[in-house]
Amino acid sequence: xxxxxxxxxxxxxxxxxxxxxxxxxxxxxxxxxxxxxxxxxxxxxxxxxxxxxxxxxxxxxxxxxxxxxxxxxxxxxxxxxxxxxxxxxxxxxxxxxxxxxxxxxxxxxxxxxxxxxxxxxxxxxxxxxxxxxxxxxxxxxxxxxxxxxxxxxxxxxxxxxxxxxxxxxxxxxxxxxxxxxxxxxxxxxxxxxxxxxxxxxxxxxxxxxxxxxxxxxxxxxxxxxxxxxxxxxxxxxxxxxxxxxxxxxxxxxxxxxxxxxxxxxxxxxxxxxxxxxxxxxxxxxxxxxxxxxxxxxxxxxxxxxxxxxxxxxxxxxxxxxxxxxxxxxxxxxxxxxxxxxxxxxxxxxxxxxxxxxxxxxxxxxxxxxxxxxxxxxxxxxxxxxxxxxxxxxxxxxxxxxxxxxxxxxxxxxxxxxxxxxxxxxxxxxxxxxxxxxxxxxxxxxxxxxxxxxxxxxxxxxxxxxxxxxxxxxxxxxxxxxxxxxxxxxxxxxxxxxxxxxxxxxxxxxxxxxxxxxxxxxxxxxxxxxxxxxxxxxxxxxxxxxxxxxxxxxxxxxxxxxxxxxxxxxxxxxxxxxxxxxxxxxxxxxxxxxxxxxxxxxxxxxxxxxxxxxxxxxxxxxxxxxxxxxxxxxxxxxxxxxxxxxxxxxxxxxxxxxxxxxxxxxxxxxxxxxxxx
Amino acid sequence: xxxxxxxxxxxxxxxxxxxxxxxxxxxxxxxxxxxxxxxxxxxxxxxxxxxxxxxxxxxxxxxxxxxxxxxxxxxxxxxxxxxxxxxxxxxxxxxxxxxxxxxxxxxxxxxxxxxxxxxxxxxxxxxxxxxxxxxxxxxxxxxxxxxxxxxxxxxxxxxxxxxxxxxxxxxxxxxxxxxxxxxxxxxxxxxxxxxxxxxxxxxxxxxxxxxxxxxxxxxxxxxxxxxxxxxxxxxxxxxxxxxxxxxxxxxxxxxxxxxxxxxxxxxxxxxxxxxxxxxxxxxxxxxxxxxxxxxxxxxxxxxxxxxxxxxxxxxxxxxxxx
Numbered sequence: 001x002x003x004x005x006x007x008x009x010x011x012x013x014x015x016x017x018x019x020x021x022x023x024x025x026x027x028x029x030x031x032x033x034x035x036x037x038x039x040x041x042x043x044x045x046x047x048x049x050x051x052x053x054x055x056x057x058x059x060x061x062x063x064x065x066x067x068x069x070x071x072x073x074x075x076x077x078x079x080x081x082x083x084x085x086x087x088x089x090x091x092x093x094x095x096x097x098x099x100x101x102x103x104x105x106x107x108x109x110x111x112x113x114x115x116x117x118x119x120x121x122x123x124x125x126x127x128x129x130x131x132x133x134x135x136x137x138x139x140x141x142x143x144x145x146x147x148x149x150x151x152x153x154x155x156x157x158x159x160x161x162x163x164x165x166x167x168x169x170x171x172x173x174x175x176x177x178x179x180x181x182x183x184x185x186x187x188x189x190x191x192x193x194x195x196x197x198x199x200x201x202x203x204x205x206x207x208x209x210x211x212x213x214x215x216x217x218x219x220x221x222x223x224x225x226x227x228x229x230x231x232x233x234x235x236x237x238x239x240x241x242x243x244x245x246x247x248x249x250x251x252x253x254x255x256x257x258x259x260x261x262x263x264x265x266x267x268x269x270x271x272x273x274x275x276x277x278x279x280x281x282x283x284x285x286x287x288x289x290x291x292x293x294x295x296x297x298x299x300x301x302x303x304x305x306x307x308x309x310x311x312x313x314x315x316x317x318x319x320x321x322x323x324x325x326x327x328x329x330x331x332x333x334x335x336x337x338x339x340x341x342x343x344x345x346x347x348x349x350x351x352x353x354x355x356x357x358x359x360x361x362x363x364x365x366x367x368x369x370x371x372x373x374x375x376x377x378x379x380x381x382x383x384x385x386x387x388x389x390x391x392x393x394x395x396x397x398x399x400x401x402x403x404x405x406x407x408x409x410x411x412x413x414x415x416x417x418x419x420x421x422x423x424x425x426x427x428x429x430x431x432x433x434x435x436x437x438x439x440x441x442x443x444x445x446x447x448x449x450x451x452x453x454x455x456x457x458x459x460x461x462x463x464x465x466x467x468x469x470x471x472x473x474x475x476x477x478x479x480x481x482x483x484x485x486x487x488x489x490x491x492x493x494x495x496x497x498x499x500x501x502x503x504x505x506x507x508x509x510x511x512x513x514x515x516x517x518x519x520x521x522x523x524x525x526x527x528x529x530x531x532x533x534x535x536x537x538x539x540x541x542x543x544x545x546x547x548x549x550x551x552x553x554x555x556x557x558x559x560x561x562x563x564x565x566x567x568x569x570x571x572x573x574x575x576x577x578x579x580x581x582x583x584x585x586x587x588x589x590x591x592x593x594x595x596x597x598x599x600x601x602x603x604x605x606x607x608x609x610x611x612x613x614x615x616x617x618x619x620x621x622x623x624x625x626x627x628x629x630x631x632x633x634x635x636x637x638x639x640x641x642x643x644x645x646x647x648x649x650x651x652x653x654x655x656x657x658x659x660x661x662x663x664x665x666x667x668x669x670x671x672x673x674x675x676x
Numbered sequence: 677x678x679x680x681x682x683x684x685x686x687x688x689x690x691x692x693x694x695x696x697x698x699x700x701x702x703x704x705x706x707x708x709x710x711x712x713x714x715x716x717x718x719x720x721x722x723x724x725x726x727x728x729x730x731x732x733x734x735x736x737x738x739x740x741x742x743x744x745x746x747x748x749x750x751x752x753x754x755x756x757x758x759x760x761x762x763x764x765x766x767x768x769x770x771x772x773x774x775x776x777x778x779x780x781x782x783x784x785x786x787x788x789x790x791x792x793x794x795x796x797x798x799x800x801x802x803x804x805x806x807x808x809x810x811x812x813x814x815x816x817x818x819x820x821x822x823x824x825x826x827x828x829x830x831x832x833x834x835x836x837x838x839x840x841x842x843x844x845x846x847x848x849x850x851x852x853x854x855x856x857x858x859x860x861x862x863x864x865x866x867x868x869x870x871x872x873x874x875x876x877x878x879x880x881x882x883x884x885x886x887x888x889x890x891x892x893x894x895x896x897x898x899x900x901x902x903x904x905x906x907x908x909x910x911x912x913x914x915x916x917x918x919x920x921x922x923x924x925x926x927x928x929x930x931x932x933x934x935x936x937x938x939x940x941x942x943x944x945x946x947x948x949x950x951x952x953x954x955x956x957x958x959x960x961x962x963x964x965x966x967x968x969x970x971x972x973x974x975x976x977x978x979x980x981x982x983x984x985x986x987x988x989x990x991x992x993x994x995x996x997x998x
Binding site for chain 1: 717718721722724725726728729732733734736737738739740741742743744745746747748749750751752753754755757758760761798813842843844845846847
């Protein structure tokens with residue numbers, strides 16, 4: 001007597017993973033390592049991916065060194081060495097980045113020594129966590145898409161570990177996992193929407209600071225110019241009402257008052273001003289979605305008249321994100337480490353009356369620029385007033401041979417003299433710096449203001465990029481701070497168009513900052529719009545978005561137990577639906593019937609309808625006589641008839657229905673594209 | 677305690693809870709009432725790592741982290757339903773047994789039937805000390821074979837079997853118990869080198885005559901107390917090779933014999949049944965008709981598999997309290 005025998009699990013030799021399991025795990029590992037290669041130090045990537053590759057190589061062709069490296073001793077050495085190297089590379093260990101780098105190496109080391117099913121379980125969990133950590137670095141649509149194959153690989157690895165001896169093949173496995181994921185998706189979506197979100201972190205590691213991007217709190221020649229080479233988005237803005245004109249798009253950032261002869265820095269002051277909230281004429285209301293810059297300031301159109309409030313459904317609940325300093329900077333307590341959304345109001349004017357008189361240091365000079373001082377003294381003597389003097393300076397820039405360029409000539413020991421009287425080419429920071437030096441030389445309090453100038457409308461929102469970074473100046477005239485933009489005197493199109501328009505040909509302007517509407521730029525703008533929506537709807541999804549959903553559904557804010565109850569009820573419903581699915585579908589129609597119906601529908605498209613009195617055979621013959629591709633139609637019909645009426649065993653009938661399906665598809669597509 | 681409920685309703689809570697029902701009647705379809713499901717250890721580990729992922733997502737406000745976490749939760753939940761469905765609705769149509777001599781193995785062949793549209797994969801059937809697994813295709817049947825070892829004569833019960841599965845992802849284990857009284861009979865282990873069959877001993881008192889010097893000598897075997905002196909190979913003994921007994925071609929093929937406890941010439945019951953077991957086999961081999969008589973069972977003269985089985989079953993259970 002013979003009965004179907006299957007290898008029981010215990011028969012598997014446990015000390016050597018079989019090939020299927022090994023490959024499934026390797027695929028999972030590779031896919032979860034892939035997104036990290038973008039940000040990890042190169043040596044970490046090489047070690048991590050290298051170990052996985054080595055393990056596969058050794059599996060195929062055994063060699064001594066490979067075995068030694070992959071032995072528990074070798075792997076312990078790599079894990080410990082990796083920890084030491086990571087510590088050395090980052091300078092600390094208990095932080096997000098070094099921990100991710102170490103996890104990356106650890107997962108590979110674990111893979112090298114996986115032997116028992118329990119090991120592979122641990123590996124699966126580690127790989128899942130590694131997959132999650134990629135979101136520390138990017139939560140773009142691409143990051144989401146790249147996760148999906150990894151999740152499939154995770155499911156496949158689970159299925160293979162469960163039964164590697166006689167599991168269905170990988171294709172069937174993946175189909176099954178796909179089905180499970182699709183069935184689980186409604187539940188996942190429900191949890192995503194209703195799971196309570198906390199407004200702040202539970203804890204933060206001491207060294208979680210990340211590379212600062214964008215403007216910094218100091219300015220030296222070249223610092224903004226280098227920023228201008230970046231296409232990166234600084235922030236996006238949605239305006240209530242029409243967006244401001246081009247020459248009003250001054251986004252105020254760090255104000256730099258101290259000068260050491262080379263470098264401008266901010267003057268630290270703990271003073272904060274109270275903000276009057278009276279509505280002003282020419283006020284602009286808008287919402288900013290700021291990318292994390294890991295700095296403490298927020299941006300607002302010059303000049304801000306409100307404090308930035310985190311955006312909520314109703315104004316009452318917004319948190320104040322930052323305070324305003326006397327020089328009208330918006331400063332927050334903590335660095336901006338995640339995408340921040342705030343509403344802001346500004347009054348679009350180029351001068352304002354300050355709450356306090358300017359500090360004496362605002363006329364201090366440093367460095368050795370004798371020619372500049374002499375020039376300032378002479379020009380001031382020729383002018384009637386400070387205002388006339390400032391305008392005379394602008395005229396000087398405008399009427400002399402000054403050039404606006406991203407590639408200025410290097411300056412010597414007396415940079416302002418060199419710039420004003422010999423090189424005469426520079427970027428906005430050169431002009432702003434020289435202007436403030438000349439103003440101070442005449443005893444007028446003045447300072448450099450950095451920020452962004454410009455912004456490009458994309459649909460209903462504005463994109464402000466790092467390439468829009470700019471420096472301008474403010475001078476204290478007649479008890480008011482007045483904005484002067486000397487760059488505008490040299491290159492007016494920098495102010496009323498954008499940087500690219502102001503620069504000559506051959507300048508290294510980044511693509512997205514260029515004027516015109518090239519197809520690549522249009523595609524990129526389209527992608528940015530998608531990313532903007534993605535950012536708004538998915539990445540920024542928080543407790544306030546949840547409240548908005550309840551509001552739309554006409555529900556009050558749900559308490560925790562109400563949410564729990566809702567989830568339980570919907571989960572029960574989901575169970576019933578999923579369990580009910582195959583039964584209804586299965587009994588409704590079997591495979592042969594489905595194929596037959598597809599066939600008759602296809603012929604209907606070709607213009608042949610089945611008469612109710614016709615037998616299938618008659619119908620097929622008539623159709624094949626009538627149609628130009630009759631032979632294919634006929635043989636397909638014959639196959640369908642034999643599938644239905646011949647007694648075929650399971651494998652035969654499976655093969656036959658697969659070939660029928662292929663043939664149907666090819667007929668369908670040939671019909672669609674009219675190829676016969 | 678009110679016994680009214682329990683006595684009137686056999687599928688009461690208590691019985692369901694503790695599975696006290698002694699016997700499930702076949703064919704038996706596995707319904708949801710008797711299915712249990714819990715996460716496996718891998719499932720628990722998976723759940724734990726989901727929790728860690730959730731905490732990380734909360735702390736760093738990773739929206740995609742939440743999404744990944746919940747996607748995997750969905751996978752985990754959907755696999756629960758699939759694991760459950762892999763076992764629910766399978767019918768157990770019958771259990772066949774094969775009997776065996778002590779020391780050999782008995783088989784319990786359990787037939788499963790699947791009347792649904794779903795293939796059932798890796799359905800494992802476990803008894804206390806053996807297990808087997810099979811796939812049951814949609815609208816198909818399959819069987820598993822539980823092989824149990826035996827040591828002594830008597831009956832070997834299948835006992836409670838557990839039908840279990842971890843398909844598809846091994847994150848959940850679903851199981852149910854089936855109680856069936858089916859048992860295989862373990863025949864007494866036949867004596868290794870039994871003396872030849874007793875001759876036609878018609879005398880009821882069981883006095884057996886050893887007609888051993890009929891036919892040709894087939895070989896020698898070691899002396900066992902109780903062998904006739906006349907059959908000892910004295911020549912070999914004289915050469916100092918020890919005591920051997922001449923065995924003969926059993927030429928009473930087609931003859932008749934009577935087997936009973938007393939005809940064995942032994943007193944120890946286990947030795948008696950062991951020798952009888954051997955004799956029954958050799959009688960069947962040589963097609964000797966035999967009548968069989970032990971306390972509680974009497975078989976008339978006969979031969980053939982059925983006859984043998986009845987005799988062996990009687991021997992297997994002789995003297996054992998059932």
